[in-house]
Amino acid sequence: MITFEQVTKRYGDQTVAVDGLDLTIASGELTVLVGPSGCGKTTTLRMINRLEPASAGRIAIDDRAxxxxxxxxxxxxxxxVMQHSGLFPxxxxxxxxxxxxRLLGWKKPAVQERVHRLIETVGLSPSLATRYPHQLSGGQQQRVGVARALAADPPILLMDEPFAAVDPIVRRRLQDELLDxxxxxxxxxxxxxxxxxxxIRLGDRIAIFAVGGRLAQFDTPRNLLAAPADDFVADFLGRDRELKRLALLDVRQAPRMHAPPLVDNDRAVPEAKESTVHDWVVVHDNAGRLLGWRHRGASALQPFTDTVSPTTALDRVLAAAxxxxxxxxxxxxxxxxxxGLIGPAELRKALA
Structure with a gap:
């Protein structure tokens, strides 16, 4: 556990980078520090390993200053782990x-075993072990940076915008690997x-900083999106907060369409006969397996372009709908x- 107790960072020109920070980072969690440029998030990170000394207050790891x-x-x-990986070229x-x-004095066999295990752990080919950083892609360099940070099996890992310098596709993969x-x-x-x-995608908890080094809100992604503390937090989260909330929920948290028009082997069940709201029916076989859909009164069966599973995130369900x-x-x-079936009405209920 990492605790900040009324921690302030003030530079010589009296600029305040972090202002009276009270924050508890739980053991075993991924905590994200986020905010606009100049809000003190990187300074806060660097104070944990004393790359930046605090001007006032107390920082402790497991209650030890x-x-x-x-x-x-x-x-x-x-x-x-830093941006651009920071590898020795x-x-x-x-x-x-x-x-x-090696700095810790590990014996050669232990070093070799640890390095080869970590190369595999971060998803790199063993053949890359003899290459130099300039011979690697940006994504590969970042993986090596993560492996180096994990080499001595530290209980704490600090990551300063580690994926900012790679393209969106590689960034998504690196995020997936970090979560794994x-x-x-x-x-x-x-x-x-x-x-x-x-x-939102990575954090168990998120600390949102405002300019001037003030902690604006610290909470889980779901709670932040559902109840921003003030206008600054709401604006920083964006106007699409509901879409971001959908990404944190999956099909298991959503109700199914009430009394959907279903057809069992082209034979209408009572709900389908009584309903006049929809001009279509969904068709399944006697075992309940989905076959497709058709317009009422028509015989031609149409396949669904998309289906979803119980673990599909609700933002993807919305796109499919x-x-x-x-x-x-x-x-x-x-x-x-x-x-069952899910549409926009069921997604609104899930958010509610």
Missing amino acids: IDSLDAMTLRRGIGY HRSVFDNIATVP LQARLQKTIVFVTHDIDEA LRSPIGVVPVVDDDGCLD
């Missing part, structure tokens, strides 16, 4: 990852970004059986 520890000892127990991938274990790593390793991760969508010619999307289980 960090200024009571030797700075080098503190930093060797904290992984650090004259060292191979293997030697970059091995840096901290965190699910397996359960590190205490402090992650800085200026991208609120990245923060908008593409659907009948405005709803079927939920289908692993056996292909129909588990």
Whole structure:
């Protein structure tokens, strides 16, 4: 656990970068610091490993003040990943990852085992171990940076906009890999970004900073989106907060369409006979497996372009419903059986 107690960072010209920060970062969680430029998020991150000294207040790790520890000892127990990876250009991938274990005096076999395991863990090919940073893509360099930060198995990992310099497709993959790593390793991760969508996707909790180093709100992504603390937080989250909330929910949190017009092997069930609201029916077989849809009175069966599963995120359900010619999307289980229909009305209920 990392705690900030009334921590202030003031520079020599009296500029306040962080102002009276009270913050508790839970062990084993991925906490994201986000905010506009100049809000103090990177300064806050750098104060954890004393790359920036605090001007006032107390920072503690597991209730032990960090200024009571030797700075080098503190930093060797904290992984650090920065933008552009920060790799040593004259060292191979293997030697970059091995840096901290060697500084800690690990024996050669232990270093080799750890490096090769981490190369696999971050999704790199073992053949890259002998290459140099300039021979790698941006995404590969960032993976090496993460592996180097994890090399000595630190309980804390600091990440300063690590994915900002890569293209959107690679960035998404790196985010996926980080989430997968965190699910397996359960590190205490402090992650800085200026991208609120990245923060919402990655964070167990998000700290939103305002200009002047003030902590505006600290909460889970769902709570932030549902109840912004003030106008600044609401504006920073954006006008599409409801769409962002949908991305945090899946089909299991949404109701199904009430009394949908269904046809069992082209034989109308009572709900379909009684309903006059819809000019279409959804067709399934005797085992409940989805077959498609057709207009009432027509015989031609149309396939659904999209179906969703119980674990599909609701923002993707909305996109599928908008593409659907009948405005709803079927939920289908692993056996292909129909588990109801979802449209915009059900998504609104899920948000409510």
